[in-house]
Amino acid sequence: MNVSYKLLNKYVELNNIDPYELGDILTNAGLEVESVRPLAQGSDLVIGYVEESYPHPNSDHLTVCITNVKSETLQICCGAPNVGQGQYVIVAKPGCKLDYAKVPVIKKVMLGGVESNGMICSLTEIGIPTKYQTKEQMDGIEVLEGDFQIGDEALTTLGYDDYILDLSLTPNRSDIYSIYALAIEVAGLLNTKLKDVNMSVVNDNKSKYKVNIEHKDCLSYGLFEFNDLVSQDSSFKTKNILFALGFKPRFNIVDDGNLAMVISGNPVHTFDADKLKSDTFSIRKGIEKDDFIALDDNKYHIMKDDLVIMNGDEIVAIAGVIGSKSSCIDENTKNIVVESAVFSHVSIRNTARRLDLFSEASTRYSKIVNKYTTEFPIALLEEYLGKKHDGSIEVNYENYQPLAVKVSHQKIEKVLGMKIAFEECVDILKRLSFKVEVLDNELIAYPPSYRKDIELDVDLIEEIIRVHGYNDLPSTLPLQEIIYNPLTDMQLLIKNTKNILSNSGLNEIITYQLSNKDKLDYFSTNKVYKELINPLNNERMLYRDNLLANMLETIDFNKSYQIKDQCLFEISNVFIDNEEKTYLSIGLMGNYINGNWHNQVLTSDFYVLKSIIFDYLAKLGFYYGRLLIEEVEIDHSFIHPTKSAYICMNKQRIGIFGAIHPRIASDYKLKNVYVAQIDLSYLAKQKGRVNKYEGISLIPNIYRDLSLVVPNDIKANTILKTVKQSNSKLINEINIFDIYHGNELEEDTYSMAISVEIGDGKKTLNEDEINDVVNNILKDLNKKLNITLRG
Amino acid sequence: MLENLKQELTDQINNANSLDELQQVKVKALGKKGSITLLTKNMKDKSIEEKKILGQAVHSLKEYIEIILKQKELFLIDMKIKDDIKKDKIDIFLPGVEFHQGSLHPLTITRNxxxxxxxxxxxxxxxxxxxxxxxxxxxxxxxxxxxxxxDMQDTFYFSEEELLRTHTSPMQARIMERNAPDKPIRVIVPGKTFRRDEDDLTHSHQFMQVEGLVIDKNISLADLKGTLELFARKMFGPNTQIRFRPSYFPFTEPSVEVDVTCHICKGKGCSVCKHTGWIEILGAGQVHPNVIKNCGYDPEVYQGFAFGMGIERIAMIKYGVDDVRLFYQNNLNFLKQFDKLK
Structure with missing residues (x-):
């Protein structure tokens, strides 16, 4: 919201506090001033008079102007189409600085062989944005209307010596959408006086109009008639205040209405009395009309929930939002009826939002308007229009009953945690125009009618500390009984998972929870998603049920940056089976360890991923045995059916890992991507093995290597199990150190070399005992699995 | 004669240049057919008196030779080790094994x-x-x-009643309800939050917050300041100052925005802090009595503070990241810059 420093000064004593300092004071008091800037800029601008003008001899668009600036007469070449003899203009003499002009410092120059000593300025060149200007002003220089003293300093004379404070307001302080409410605030902060202002009008309730309020969302409705007006341009001073406030000047009736609204905070709407067909106004809901033509020439659809103003049986306004074209004022208007009303801010906001029509008025009406000052804008209008109203009717509700809010000195100090004198508390509230009664150590405050945000004792405490300032608030630490709440199992699992995987060479990623159907469908098991009713765009409309879609997207994204080797993981929530669960995903592509002069490359594949997962699970205390893997269905939708496995625990599938399905790989043009997804919510509920000392054997173990010929359909886990079970007491470890498929082997067989660790732990085994163990292994393998020793 | 042998063996030991040569000398002197061994054997023909004298002489010669043999042996072993070390020199400038370097996400590091x-x-x-x-x-x-x-918090809705949380504050209510009506509370709630904002340099529709809540009978605004002052020093360095500015949040009253001195310019003013010397890091305040009441405590007896900070914002300040979207693009060239523990 833009505030004119000069207009503010009209309502409160500013004690020569400059606009920049005022900005800091307001910001520090919680009314954030985003910027302070002069309304217009330019050094040494003077008022000049064009005594003579003639076309430039060598240019078809320049005019040579002989311009009197009192101290001298300057020959200036001007390019504006509207410049001419007998005009008062704003002149920048040589040496003048203009931040907004194309040439920031004005110099004496030769233009087409003619000397030019300065510049005649347009509004744009002195810093007034084009959006506030008429087309003529935008295209040409500013021609001053009226009589002026030649040579006077221009910015002051014309009222451009103002500053704009741009306030960013929090929702609780919508009162500040009124300059007068801001003046109350400033008076409190600076401890200065408000200037006298007439806020009421003589309301005799004599009017030819009748008002019927037919819906409770209209809280108050007044109509004020002004007759025999003359439409004309507003004065310079009024226009400049409007510039500072961010309004485009139009003509006096509109401009004065805007000023009345900005100062009082109450919007007014003005009808052309001669365009009204009836004397009866009614304010109601329940009307539907799809072709309401508004004063902005647009067609709007009015719905049953919109509050409308009816004149007879014609809709003349969507309440608080916009008036009709047919009843609006124009440059020929003579008699007006001004509406000053209070509507339910909820109703207005809903309508304004639906129609996307947030004007200065509807924005104010969408906040809570001060319902006790509906006469204030009319009083202001009388001042600006220079005449009293001719008739009025107001249908009103209860009189203003100020709210009483109590707070004790003790409560103030307890909430703040600091000592503050009770007298100061009382004084601060009084400075902010609160009426205060003091009873011992308690005060009762009656906030000004503008301050609808003050309801509780803590609201008063905030006012006190805000004005007192936070600088001497002490720093203490909360004194409390010690409460011990360790991390939960889930929190620990997440923390450990992140540490283990990042130490295994994986990079953590964090991706968006919202995605789209096409991407999620690839990796979804049941394709049922949580869907937003108001997504920002089609890319992000579903809360994901898997992490793999984003994992693949991230791998693809990094590949586009020529990053071939990727080892990624993510922990995040998903919504699946009707609840929010926490999943872990892993994605591998390229090399896990790069080869160089020293070692061979280790390319990520099923077995690298398997190690990462099972080493990770082992560190959590979950070992193979409790964990099992299972082959996936041959028609699995997203994982390569023969290069993948389910991870199972307690007969439940808690995860899946393997190569992505060749169909998806081909869609994404990615090769050799391996992924995993594990349900951490399930894992968090399981207890893993913990560290426990089991004794160490001092007897050395014996190793025996066996080279076996294995039928193709026998899988490694069966062989390992059979070997182990042949003498589970003496066999400690089995290592598969070679797998070989070759033509010289018997048909449908492959060769597997294993190394078996044999040991008793208590005594050294002799040769016969060891041979017994080996013979047993071979016997069992042969009998149960038809496996033979390779010759 | 013994003197000659002593001299001869000493010379041979001194001249031995390798452990092999020394071994040969040792065998020649002390082996089964070695010169000193033979001297002992030849003594059986001598008288007892002669045996005694000669025996003593041979014994001391043997002792002497054994000592200098040992000395020479130690010397030669040392020589050989030194020699081997020189031969075994590697190029320490060749690269080692290129293990893949893992990393935590910068938001995780900051959150931790x-x-x-x-x-x-x-x-x-x-x-x-x-x-x-x-x-x-x-x-x-x-x-x-x-x-x-x-209006301050544009919200993603799944239905009229169900939404993506716009802040971590709903957990305030859940925790208070769990502890009401009289248990003290001291909790933080980190987590993902969502606002219906278009993504740009400083906005992300998904972001992370840490909520803090302390409830008891006497928890004051000064306690909030003390807690956040320590926090700011931990995150941004021991000389960091904080300042409170009045603000508005519906769930706190009084409400403040908290600024820290800019860690880049140390409060002097630079482009990072927009020449103010201060950087806004979080919003906070005393929990609104309506919230306390809504969640089952008596606001006349219980009070406390709450704060909420954006993890992205803290990480951006700490690491000098200028575009919030980088955190969610997951470019590995970005992520790998955060492979340190801090």
């Missing part, structure tokens, strides 16, 4: 640092769901329907 600080002050850490109800996200937080503050 924040969590560790508050855990050290005895705070509990709580997690909440990202899909929340309107009741907990708004109503219990003193933001009824049609409250103007709802």
């Amino acid at each position: 640092e924040i969590e560790e600080f508050f855990i050290s002050l005895g705070f509990e850490v709580a997690r909440g769901n990202e899909i929340e109800s309107d009741e907990y996200n708004f109503e219990k937080m003193n933001i009824p329907k049609d409250h103007p503050a709802r």
Whole structure:
């Protein structure tokens, strides 16, 4: 919201506090001033008079102007189409600085062989944005209307010596959408006086109009008639205040209405009395009309929930939002009826939002308007229009009953945690125009009618500390009984998972929870998603049920940056089976360890991923045995059916890992991507093995290597199990150190070399005992699995 | 004669240049047919008296030779080790094994640092769901329907009643309800939050917050300041100052924005702090009595503070990241810059 420093000064004593300092004071008091800037800029601008003008001899668009600036007469070449003899203009003499002009410092120059000593300025060149200007002003220089003293300093004379404070307001302080409410605030902060202002009008309730309020969302409705007006341009001073406030000047009736609204905070709407067909106004809901033509020439659809103003049986306004074209004022208007009303801010906001029509008025009406000052804008209008109203009717509700809010000195100090004198508390509230009664150590405050945000004792405490300032608030630490709440199992699992995987060479990623159907469908098991009713765009409309879609997207994204080797993981929530669960995903592509002069490359594949997962699970205390893997269905939708496995625990599938399905790989043009997804919510509920000392054997173990010929359909886990079970007491470890498929082997067989660790732990085994163990292994393998020793 | 032998053997030992040569000398002197061994053997023909004298002489010769043999042997072993070391020299400038360097996401690192600080002050850490109800996200937080503050937080809805949490505050209500009506509370809630904002340099529709809540009978605004002052020093260095500015949040009263001195210019003013010397890091305040009441405590007896900070914002300040979207693009060239523990 833009505030004119000069207009503010009209309502409160500013004690020569400059606009920049005022900005800091307001910001520090919680009314954030985003910027302070002069309304217009330019050094040494003077008022000049064009005594003579003639076309430039060598240019078809320049005019040579002989311009009197009192101290001298300057020959200036001007390019504006509207410049001419007998005009008062704003002149920048040589040496003048203009931040907004194309040439920031004005110099004496030769233009087409003619000397030019300065510049005649347009509004744009002195810093007034084009959006506030008429087309003529935008295209040409500013021609001053009226009589002026030649040579006077221009910015002051014309009222451009103002500053704009741009306030960013929090929702609780919508009162500040009124300059007068801001003046109350400033008076409190600076401890200065408000200037006298007439806020009421003589309301005799004599009017030819009748008002019927037919819906409770209209809280108050007044109509004020002004007759025999003359439409004309507003004065310079009024226009400049409007510039500072961010309004485009139009003509006096509109401009004065805007000023009345900005100062009082109450919007007014003005009808052309001669365009009204009836004397009866009614304010109601329940009307539907799809072709309401508004004063902005647009067609709007009015719905049953919109509050409308009816004149007879014609809709003349969507309440608080916009008036009709047919009843609006124009440059020929003579008699007006001004509406000053209070509507339910909820109703207005809903309508304004639906129609996307947030004007200065509807924005104010969408906040809570001060319902006790509906006469204030009319009083202001009388001042600006220079005449009293001719008739009025107001249908009103209860009189203003100020709210009483109590707070004790003790409560103030307890909430703040600091000592503050009770007298100061009382004084601060009084400075902010609160009426205060003091009873011992308690005060009762009656906030000004503008301050609808003050309801509780803590609201008063905030006012006190805000004005007192936070600088001497002490720093203490909360004194409390010690409460011990360790991390939960889930929190620990997440923390450990992140540490283990990042130490295994994986990079953590964090991706968006919202995605789209096409991407999620690839990796979804049941394709049922949580869907937003108001997504920002089609890319992000579903809360994901898997992490793999984003994992693949991230791998693809990094590949586009020529990053071939990727080892990624993510922990995040998903919504699946009707609840929010926490999943872990892993994605591998390229090399896990790069080869160089020293070692061979280790390319990520099923077995690298398997190690990462099972080493990770082992560190959590979950070992193979409790964990099992299972082959996936041959028609699995997203994982390569023969290069993948389910991870199972307690007969439940808690995860899946393997190569992505060749169909998806081909869609994404990615090769050799391996992924995993594990349900951490399930894992968090399981207890893993913990560290426990089991004794160490001092007897050395014996190793025996066996080279076996294995039928193709026998899988490694069966062989390992059979070997182990042949003498589970003496066999400690089995290592598969070679797998070989070759033509010289018997048909449908492959060769597997294993190394078996044999040991008793208590005594050294002799040769016969060891041979017994080996013979047993071979016997069992042969009998149960038809496996033979390779010759 | 013994003297000659002594001299001869000493010379041979001195001249031996390798352990092999020394071994040969040793055999020649002390082996079964060695010169000293033979001397002993030849003594059996001599008289007892002669045996005694000669025996002593041979014994001391043998002792002497053994000592200098040992000395020479130690010398030669040392020589050989030195020699081997020289031959075994590697090029230390060749690269080692290129293990893949893992890393935590910068937001995780920042979040861990924040969590560790508050855990050290005895705070509990709580997690909440990202899909929340309107009741907990708004109503219990003193933001009824049609409250103007709802405009501050544009919300993603799944239905009229179900939404993506716009802040971690709904957990305030859940934790208070769990502890009401009289248990003290000291908790932080880190987690993902969502606002219906277009993504740009400083906005992300998904972001992370850490909520803090302390409730007891005498928890004051000064306690908030002391807690956040320590926090700021932990995150941004021991000389960091903080400042409170009045602000507005529906769920706190009084409400403040908290600024820290710019760690780049140390408060002198630079482009990072827009020449103010201060950087805004979080919003906070005393929990609004309506919230306390909504969640089952008596606001006349219980009071406390709450704060909420954006982890992205803290990470951006700490690491000098200038575009919030980088955190969610997951470019490995970005992520790998955060492979340090801090």
